[in-house]
Amino acid sequence: MLDFTYVNPTKILFGAGSIGRLGAEIPANARVLITYGGGSAERNGTLAEVEAGLAGRFLSRFGGIEPNPTSETLMRAVEQARREQIDFLVAVGGGSVTDGTKFIAAAIPFDGEPWDILARQAPVTQAIPLAAVVTLPATGSESNAFAVISRAETHDKLAFSSPLLYPRVAVLDPACTFSLPPRQIANGIVDAFVHVIEQYLTYPVEAPLQDRLAESILLTLIEVGPKTLANPTALAPRATLVWSATLALNGLIAAGVPQDWATHMIGHELTALYGLDHGRTLAIILPALLEERRTAKHDKLVQYGRRVWGLSGPDEAVIDQAIAQTRAFFESLGVATRLSAVGLGGETPDQVARRLTDHGLTALGERQDIDPDRVAAILRRAL
Amino acid sequence: MLDFTYVNPTKILFGAGSIGRLGAEIPANARVLITYGGGSAERNGTLAEVEAGLAGRFLSRFGGIEPNPTSETLMRAVEQARREQIDFLVAVGGGSVTDGTKFIAAAIPFDGEPWDILARQAPVTQAIPLAAVVTLPATGSESNAFAVISRAETHDKLAFSSPLLYPRVAVLDPACTFSLPPRQIANGIVDAFVHVIEQYLTYPVEAPLQDRLAESILLTLIEVGPKTLANPTALAPRATLVWSATLALNGLIAAGVPQDWATHMIGHELTALYGLDHGRTLAIILPALLEERRTAKHDKLVQYGRRVWGLSGPDEAVIDQAIAQTRAFFESLGVATRLSAVGLGGETPDQVARRLTDHGLTALGERQDIDPDRVAAILRRAL
Numbered sequence: 001m002l003d004f005t006y007v008n009p010t011k012i013l014f015g016a017g018s019i020g021r022l023g024a025e026i027p028a029n030a031r032v033l034i035t036y037g038g039g040s041a042e043r044n045g046t047l048a049e050v051e052a053g054l055a056g057r058f059l060s061r062f063g064g065i066e067p068n069p070t071s072e073t074l075m076r077a078v079e080q081a082r083r084e085q086i087d088f089l090v091a092v093g094g095g096s097v098t099d100g101t102k103f104i105a106a107a108i109p110f111d112g113e114p115w116d117i118l119a120r121q122a123p124v125t126q127a128i129p130l131a132a133v134v135t136l137p138a139t140g141s142e143s144n145a146f147a148v149i150s151r152a153e154t155h156d157k158l159a160f161s162s163p164l165l166y167p168r169v170a171v172l173d174p175a176c177t178f179s180l181p182p183r184q185i186a187n188g189i190v191d192a193f194v195h196v197i198e199q200y201l202t203y204p205v206e207a208p209l210q211d212r213l214a215e216s217i218l219l220t221l222i223e224v225g226p227k228t229l230a231n232p233t234a235l236a237p238r239a240t241l242v243w244s245a246t247l248a249l250n251g252l253i254a255a256g257v258p259q260d261w262a263t264h265m266i267g268h269e270l271t272a273l274y275g276l277d278h279g280r281t282l283a284i285i286l287p288a289l290l291e292e293r294r295t296a297k298h299d300k301l302v303q304y305g306r307r308v309w310g311l312s313g314p315d316e317a318v319i320d321q322a323i324a325q326t327r328a329f330f331e332s333l334g335v336a337t338r339l340s341a342v343g344l345g346g347e348t349p350d351q352v353a354r355r356l357t358d359h360g361l362t363a364l365g366e367r368q369d370i371d372p373d374r375v376a377a378i379l380r381r382a383l
Numbered sequence: 384m385l386d387f388t389y390v391n392p393t394k395i396l397f398g399a400g401s402i403g404r405l406g407a408e409i410p411a412n413a414r415v416l417i418t419y420g421g422g423s424a425e426r427n428g429t430l431a432e433v434e435a436g437l438a439g440r441f442l443s444r445f446g447g448i449e450p451n452p453t454s455e456t457l458m459r460a461v462e463q464a465r466r467e468q469i470d471f472l473v474a475v476g477g478g479s480v481t482d483g484t485k486f487i488a489a490a491i492p493f494d495g496e497p498w499d500i501l502a503r504q505a506p507v508t509q510a511i512p513l514a515a516v517v518t519l520p521a522t523g524s525e526s527n528a529f530a531v532i533s534r535a536e537t538h539d540k541l542a543f544s545s546p547l548l549y550p551r552v553a554v555l556d557p558a559c560t561f562s563l564p565p566r567q568i569a570n571g572i573v574d575a576f577v578h579v580i581e582q583y584l585t586y587p588v589e590a591p592l593q594d595r596l597a598e599s600i601l602l603t604l605i606e607v608g609p610k611t612l613a614n615p616t617a618l619a620p621r622a623t624l625v626w627s628a629t630l631a632l633n634g635l636i637a638a639g640v641p642q643d644w645a646t647h648m649i650g651h652e653l654t655a656l657y658g659l660d661h662g663r664t665l666a667i668i669l670p671a672l673l674e675e676r677r678t679a680k681h682d683k684l685v686q687y688g689r690r691v692w693g694l695s696g697p698d699e700a701v702i703d704q705a706i707a708q709t710r711a712f713f714e715s716l717g718v719a720t721r722l723s724a725v726g727l728g729g730e731t732p733d734q735v736a737r738r739l740t741d742h743g744l745t746a747l748g749e750r751q752d753i754d755p756d757r758v759a760a761i762l763r764r765a766l
Contacts, residue, residue: 001626002398003399006395007392007393007395011388011390012389012390013388014386014389014638016386018386207623208603208606208623209599209626212600216598216599220595236384240384240591243384243592255397
């Protein structure tokens with residue numbers, strides 16, 4: 001096991017009616033900006049419920065945060081928040097809204113050009129406190145310190161983090177997610193699954209507990225993912241999906257083990273260049289990356305195949321099958337696993353490799369040995 | 384899954400040299416009381432290392448906190464801390480020292496008789512902040528809000544908790560535990576194992592993720608427990624034991640599921656009456672409790688047998704074997720599982736049942752249906 005520091009200060013309010021418990025967690029005199037996305041939170045009543053729970057405080061709204069939230073949009077929220085002297089943010093939405101709200105939280109008090117937080121990794125020394133009301137289980141952003149922000153003008157999609165950006169409170173009411181379209185649920189299952197893989201499928205470091213915890217989340221997603229897609233208003237599988245997505249990226253399973261994240265880094269470029277849904281980029285890249293990296297990841301691939309997919313037989317056959325089962329799982333959720341299936345062709349590998357070079361992301365993976373040529377090779381396997 | 388609230392604000396510093404990282408987490412002007420037990424922390428240099436890391440602050444020591452810490456001893460620390468205007472506590476030890484330090488933290492600012500915090504469950508409205516340097520992996524106290532305190536005068540052993548009592552920081556350096564005697568390591572393995580069982584082996588609530596997380600810790604303890612006993616200075620298995628013991632009782636696996644705790648409640652009385660080690664009481668009670676409760680716990684006993692012990696066959700045979708394997712596991716660690724093995728006889732069941740009645744603990748277990756007669760029946764099975 002590697003040495004680590006781990007803390008996660010987010011308070012989770014989980015279950016039916018948990019929105020009603022949010023008010024008690026936010027100062028009575030707070031000036032609150034409620035952030036949200038395309039309007040589904042408005043239409044399905046979640047926004048009104050949040051506002052009712054915060055009654056008595058100065059409340060303001062900022063809607064229209066898009067999937068892959070852009071600094072262009074978010075800076076308008078920053079201006080509004082500064083004008084209204086906002087001192088607490090409540091994100092109502094999925095990972096895009098929560099990520100975007102983290103950027104807003106860091107940008108409000110930032111001295112300088114806030115895009116530098118992404119482009120130059122300028123340190124975040126202050127942030128407005130935030131809470132997250134989750135309407136889409138996927139990213140775990142409601143209980144971590146990470147955010148991924150895009151810049152429309154330049155087609156950039158970059159990540160940042162700061163311990164100041166853990167939401168103080170996360171509200172997880174599974175019933176709030178019942179009205180989501182199947183495509184978004186499927187994307188969320190893939191996203192959570194790949195989050196676990198990025199922290200698990202690297203190389204062994206004698207960390208059997210972390211391995212089993214990661215496998216627990218994978219096995220659970222494989223079990224409940226299809227169930228919750230088939231029965232979108234059944235509470236038990238949806239509740240388990242929601243909690244699985246949070247635990248997939250709240251820092252716990254990362255503590256003490258190597259991490260990969262190449263699939264995500266490559267995926268961000270695919271989204272920025274071609275507008276693909278985040279979850280869909282992961283489903284395309286991961287199986288190809290596992291094929292390209294089967295030697296470097298040999299031991300963990302075998303363990304993954306045996307324990308998660310219940311495979312037996314010689315190691316190499318287990319690896320073949322494990323990758324095939326991973327691909328089949330994504331496809332079974334209705335998520336394509338080939339670039340060709342989303343209309344992308346032979347020019348894509350080199351385009352993505354160039355963009356990673358432009359962003360200085362030239363040494364990806366758990367051993368920092370995935371250079372842009374290797375990225376192109378991965379993407380050629382994904383054609 | 385049941386609704387829940389979950390937060391754990393303790394910052395974990397894990398690994399070699401983590402004591403050296405403690406100083407950065409404690410205010411530079413803090414007035415610190417360092418609490419410890421029988422002196423092993425003094426002899427093996429851990430105490431000196433902690434003090435070196437906190438240099439520049441007012442530092443004071445209070446040693447001699449005993450296993451099953453008593454309010455009589457702890458109140459002397461409270462007096463010292465009040466006299467010295469202590470505003471930060473650092474516990475260096477195992478669960479007894481950390482639990483005792485939580486009592487000290489709550490008692491220092493307490494207005495009234497501090498024992499009422501245990502005897503009358505008087506609410507804790509203030510507490511001095513504390514950190515925990517773990518020298519014995521077992522109780523998880525370094526990252527939870529619970530404490531169990533005894534009163535020598537009356538042979539009471541009672542529990543309390545408050546969210547104010549989460550240690551701010553927990554230092555977990557596995558090498559600090561290398562010099563422990565095998566008996567204490569074995570007790571710690573049993574304690575952590577039974578902590579998981581108390582939160583897992585109840586009745587199903589469609590919480591497959593929580594079940595798998597709990598099973599992960601059980602499987603890992605079964606794997607590394609014997610290894611770390613056989614090789615007390617091998618880092619990897621010890622590190623995994625230490626992290627397993629923390630995760631066994633940091634609130635995570637309890638989130639969203641029923642909890643039992645009857646084994647612990649009965650065990651506390653055995654310790655208070657006869658002075659048995661805490662871990663040893665659990666090893667005696669648990670197999671007997673599982674036998675007595677095999678109908679109420681039927682479904683989870685079958686799942687436990689199949690998934691944790693890899694058993695197959697008809698349900699009732701799986702349950703028989705699961706209980707037998709649990710007993711055999713404890714015995715393999717050198718921990719007896721019968722009252723007779725520790726010199727206790729036929730009068731014990733009724734004595735313990737009476738004490739629970741005296742303490743108002745007359746409705747134990749996940750369904751609150753274990754009354755004192757049932758406790759006596761459990762203990763007769765443990766003779």
